[in-house]
Amino acid sequence: MKISHVKQDINITPELQARIDELISHYPADKRKSALLPVLHEVQDAHDNWLSIELQDKVAEILNIKPIEVYEVVSFYTMYNQQPIGKYMFEFCRTSCCAIRGAENLMDYTCNKLGIKEGETTPDGMFTVVGVECLGACGYAPMLQLGDYYRENLTEEKMDALIEECKNGQVKLH
Amino acid sequence: MGQKILLEHANVPGIKTYEVYRQHGGYRSVEKALKSMTPDEVVEEVKTSGLRGRGGAGFPTGMKWSFIDKKSGKPRHLVCNADESEPGTFKDRYLMEYIPHLLIEGMITSSYALGANLSYIYIRGEYMWVFRILEKAIKEAYAAGWLGKNILGSGFDLDLHVHCGAGAYICGEETALIESLEGKRGNPRIKPPFPAVSGLWSNPTVVNNVESIAVVPWIVNNSGEDYAKIGIGRSTGTKLISASGHIKNPGVYEIELGLSVDEFMNSDEYLGGMMNDRPLKALVPGGSSVPILPAHLIYKNAEGGDRLMSYESLSEGGFATGSMLGSGGFIVYNDTTCIVRNTWNFSRFYHHESCGQCSPCREGTGWMEKVLHRIENGHGREEDIELLWDIQRKIEGNTICPLGDAAAWPVAAAIRHFRDEFEYHVRFPEKIKNRDHFVAEPFEKVKHLVAKQTV
Amino acid sequence: MKVTIDGQEINVEPGTTILQAARMIGGESVPPAMCYYSKLKGSGGKCRCCLVEVSKGSEADPRPMPKLVASCVTGVMDGMEVKSITSERVVDARKSVTEFLLINHPLDCPICDQAGECDLQNLSFKNGSAKTRFVEEKRTFEPENIGDNIQLHMNRCILCYRCVMTADQLTDNRVHGVLNRGDHSQISTAISKAINNEFSGNMIDVCPVGALTDKTFRFKQRVWFNKPYNAHRDCDKCCGKTTLWMFGEEIQRVTARKDEYHEVEEFICNECRFDHKDTKDWVIEGPRKFEKDSVINQNNYTRKLDTVTIETEKQILLGREQDRKKISMPAVPLKKDEVQVFKEGNI
Numbered sequence: 010m011k012i013s014h015v016k017q018d019i020n021i022t023p024e025l026q027a028r029i030d031e032l033i034s035h036y037p038a039d040k041r042k043s044a045l046l047p048v049l050h051e052v053q054d055a056h057d058n059w060l061s062i063e064l065q066d067k068v069a070e071i072l073n074i075k076p077i078e079v080y081e082v083v084s085f086y087t088m089y090n091q092q093p094i095g096k097y098m099f100e101f102c103r104t105s106c107c108a109i110r111g112a113e114n115l116m117d118y119t120c121n122k123l124g125i126k127e128g129e130t131t132p133d134g135m136f137t138v139v140g141v142e143c144l145g146a147c148g149y150a151p152m153l154q155l156g157d158y159y160r161e162n163l164t165e166e167k168m169d170a171l172i173e174e175c176k177n178g179q180v181k182l183h
Numbered sequence: 184m185g186q187k188i189l190l191e192h193a194n195v196p197g198i199k200t201y202e203v204y205r206q207h208g209g210y211r212s213v214e215k216a217l218k219s220m221t222p223d224e225v226v227e228e229v230k231t232s233g234l235r236g237r238g239g240a241g242f243p244t245g246m247k248w249s250f251i252d253k254k255s256g257k258p259r260h261l262v263c264n265a266d267e268s269e270p271g272t273f274k275d276r277y278l279m280e281y282i283p284h285l286l287i288e289g290m291i292t293s294s295y296a297l298g299a300n301l302s303y304i305y306i307r308g309e310y311m312w313v314f315r316i317l318e319k320a321i322k323e324a325y326a327a328g329w330l331g332k333n334i335l336g337s338g339f340d341l342d343l344h345v346h347c348g349a350g351a352y353i354c355g356e357e358t359a360l361i362e363s364l365e366g367k368r369g370n371p372r373i374k375p376p377f378p379a380v381s382g383l384w385s386n387p388t389v390v391n392n393v394e395s396i397a398v399v400p401w402i403v404n405n406s407g408e409d410y411a412k413i414g415i416g417r418s419t420g421t422k423l424i425s426a427s428g429h430i431k432n433p434g435v436y437e438i439e440l441g442l443s444v445d446e447f448m449n450s451d452e453y454l455g456g457m458m459n460d461r462p463l464k465a466l467v468p469g470g471s472s473v474p475i476l477p478a479h480l481i482y483k484n485a486e487g488g489d490r491l492m493s494y495e496s497l498s499e500g501g502f503a504t505g506s507m508l509g510s511g512g513f514i515v516y517n518d519t520t521c522i523v524r525n526t527w528n529f530s531r532f533y534h535h536e537s538c539g540q541c542s543p544c545r546e547g548t549g550w551m552e553k554v555l556h557r558i559e560n561g562h563g564r565e566e567d568i569e570l571l572w573d574i575q576r577k578i579e580g581n582t583i584c585p586l587g588d589a590a591a592w593p594v595a596a597a598i599r600h601f602r603d604e605f606e607y608h609v610r611f612p613e614k615i616k617n618r619d620h621f622v623a624e625p626f627e628k629v630k631h632l633v634a635k636q637t638v
Numbered sequence: 639m640k641v642t643i644d645g646q647e648i649n650v651e652p653g654t655t656i657l658q659a660a661r662m663i664g665g666e667s668v669p670p671a672m673c674y675y676s677k678l679k680g681s682g683g684k685c686r687c688c689l690v691e692v693s694k695g696s697e698a699d700p701r702p703m704p705k706l707v708a709s710c711v712t713g714v715m716d717g718m719e720v721k722s723i724t725s726e727r728v729v730d731a732r733k734s735v736t737e738f739l740l741i742n743h744p745l746d747c748p749i750c751d752q753a754g755e756c757d758l759q760n761l762s763f764k765n766g767s768a769k770t771r772f773v774e775e776k777r778t779f780e781p782e783n784i785g786d787n788i789q790l791h792m793n794r795c796i797l798c799y800r801c802v803m804t805a806d807q808l809t810d811n812r813v814h815g816v817l818n819r820g821d822h823s824q825i826s827t828a829i830s831k832a833i834n835n836e837f838s839g840n841m842i843d844v845c846p847v848g849a850l851t852d853k854t855f856r857f858k859q860r861v862w863f864n865k866p867y868n869a870h871r872d873c874d875k876c877c878g879k880t881t882l883w884m885f886g887e888e889i890q891r892v893t894a895r896k897d898e899y900h901e902v903e904e905f906i907c908n909e910c911r912f913d914h915k916d917t918k919d920w921v922i923e924g925p926r927k928f929e930k931d932s933v934i935n936q937n938n939y940t941r942k943l944d945t946v947t948i949e950t951e952k953q954i955l956l957g958r959e960q961d962r963k964k965i966s967m968p969a970v971p972l973k974k975d976e977v978q979v980f981k982e983g984n985i
Contacts, residue, residue, distance in 0.1 A: 012828065012829065035344040035346070036344075037301075037384070040365070040384060042365065042366035042367075043346075043364060043365050043366045044366065045366035046308070046346070046347060046348060046349050046363065046366060047346060047347050049349065050308065050311075050347060050349065062828065062829060072366075074366075075811065075812060075813075076813075077812055077813055077814060077815045077827070077828065078366075078367075078815070080815065080817060080828040080829075081367075081368055081815045081816060081817060082366065082367065082368055084817040084818045084819070084828070085351065085368040085369060085538075085817075085818070085819050086308070086348070086349035086350045086351050086369075087349070087350035087351065088308045088309070088349040088350035089349055089350075103528075104270045104471075104528060104529075104532050105270055105271070105467075105471060105514060105525055105528045105529060105532075106270060106271055106427040106428055106514050108524075108525075108528055109428060109429065109516065109519075109520055109525070110427075110428070110429075113618060114618075114619075141350075142270075142352070142531075142532050142535050142536065143268060143269075143270040143271075143352075143471075143532065144309050145267050145268060145272065145273045145276050145307070145309065145310065146273055146276075147270065147271050147272070147273055147425060147427035147428075147433075147512065147514070148273060148425060148426060148427040148433035148434045148435070149273075149433070150427065150433075154309060157311035157312050157315075158311075158312055159312075183311075351819070368816070368819075373682070373683035373708070373711050534820065534821070535820065536820070537819070537820040537821065538819060538820065538823075539797060539816075539818075539819055539820040539821060539822070539823035540684050540797070540799075541683075541684050541685070541686050542684070542685050542686055542687075542735055542738045542739050542796065542797075543686055543734065543735060543738050545738075545797065545820060545821050545823070546738035546739065546741055546742060546821060547738055548820070548821070549777075549820070549821040550738075550741060550772065550774070553774045554774075557774075570771055577730075577731075577734035577737070577738070580705050580706065581686050581689060581706065581731055581734065581735065582686070583683060583684070583686075583708075
């Protein structure tokens, strides 16, 4: 497992704490650990979309579990980022149904346009492009996930427009 | 026009909201069940309906319910499996996104039948916006008195919450889903014990697919017998089909089981035929795990009978000449598709999604992907085809959970039906260098190069 | 309950697994187990080495089970009939699993401290193939330091989860676990933390391969050149019963006592394992015995040795009886001048 040495500012705001408490309340009092996945999502969203080891330790403390139990979970699920990533992460689905409708070509197009390779982040920290497995939008291919939302039936023109929107700060992530 | 059960009101403006849903007869099944039926009567109706699990395995839902351990006195749980991740499948998302209250109503009625007082909907993390839609809908249902303590004065309590995953196909396997719901890695459990005896937090648990639960309100409002009248033979009722690939109208369709594949593919009411009118090459009828069918086995089975959209008809001929209805992920391929590349793509998926717990799947999926990657990129050897066949054979049936089988079947079927395409890749590596090698020159045109010659 | 394994009948208590029943019978029918460990709760079912065929479910329901089952986690039923080595499917499955476990396993037995007491070596010896069909590059991991006592060699790991269960069940603060997913799953602390608690050393004993070895014993000796002795000491933390691995007067390694299935009889503490390498600390009970075909017996010292005299030189000079006869055939008598040369030399 790769550990990031980038320092992350940890800030559990009262709103975030309230949301965490709400999520914990969904499970029996002695099963706090069950809230781990939803809590990690909320915490990650509030911390530039990645989870440093320190932040994971903080979550362990909140849920009263061992740090290793958090590390195990974070490294198992693909949606938790253990490294800092771009502000806008384009996650292209490239599984069969999307691939046959041009997902790979569109991802190459986007990478070329941004001057990066798949898996990389632009030097300004704005964009990351990654290929992921089936996102459950097979009938609306090609598509990508950006934040909490899907962008579907994409074309090169739509991709250009989306990048512009991101640059202008008009894109809602959560 | 087939009968619509799930998507009847899908196009009503505002059906997402509680008020509109209620105006269109929503939550009637809860009233009916709680006021006039015993839990066992609800279970009986579902048994009579012949409803089969819509997640892929097709196990009768009513029977699954009757297995839940009521004797132990432990709290029971109903967990809805909304971790829809099978490539080619996106029906549950459609249902939850557009008619969230239908699922919640189904959850209440089904929980009542099972005697569960704490139930969850486990949704995949990528569907984050749907997660929020469901959270909102659940709040509305609490506010309207359909959830919480003493619902409708019946004495039945139910708490319902939605829980999100975080990117793991394996969590669609019911015991992995339970592990994930407990805040752990999604490693499938060793069975027995089955969840019906020891599931979530060691309590008796039933895990059902979204579509299976969403159909329960209709069964309760009408009757199991009425439901069983729809469909054909043991494939009763309607089924949501997610259609994708090279077709004119991709999307989610509700069909009556027993519709012919031909009609589903080519009528304007459904898929509208092939995109750009290119020839049909292959079909995956039930999500990536089920065997792929070559063109000549799609509309007709090996005996020449019509192929229908039903559990039985699609599996006619076994794996030799048939496939499975699975989760209803209907992926259509035209002649520009490279079957080797597509098989590699599926293998990469299973390699990526293997949890890594048991050796055959952990090591075998990665091995298959590497071999297929080599063949697809022009570095294949003649013996690699036999090797692939042997690897998939050694994974199948030897793993803890069905992911191993799911990874093996697509490879086996591709070799079984499209062996010449593999041979072409091995023998003409310079011709397949481009990713889109069959777009300009479909395989039909070069097939003669690998044809067996008798001298 | 009556259960038949490869035609051998045995009566066992309800709740017994097929593997346990097979071990009671003993012999060739005992399925190999790489992940199951009877002393660790919840272990087993993962490696798939112990798959067996159930040809008759039970007296009440005689239908055979369609798939092979993991014998370590499947309970016996009354009247059950099981095929282990008598089933071709089972033998084939074992070969398959062995191949899967080996494709990414490094071929470094010559420098591996586990060699000689490695379950994977035994498994490969019985079920492996001499040739590999895996032409791809093997998977590797970054080395991770987990402290001064235990050496983690992740490339060799087969992910049996035994060490994780050991940490969970013997200590109350597990710091290592399985990270990542699929074929990149790895045993790790994530933060290169030293695994230091009273019982962490038992991870070494439960490890079926050379993924976790004793750092204090690293590269010191091939295990079959050591002489193992049972010994004990008064310990307030554990049973104090150990096996000392001696080389001359030196204690090179201390382990728990392992039975014929390589499971420890009782877990021991780190103090006994790592801190007492002086013979004065121990009461030595006598040589530890191993199964007949173990390589440890290569250096057999448990029975009295007869003095062996090898008269090599003499035998070589004499030659074999039949050869001597051949060479000493009745020769043609020497001629007169030849006799002269023979007596006086050819000067």
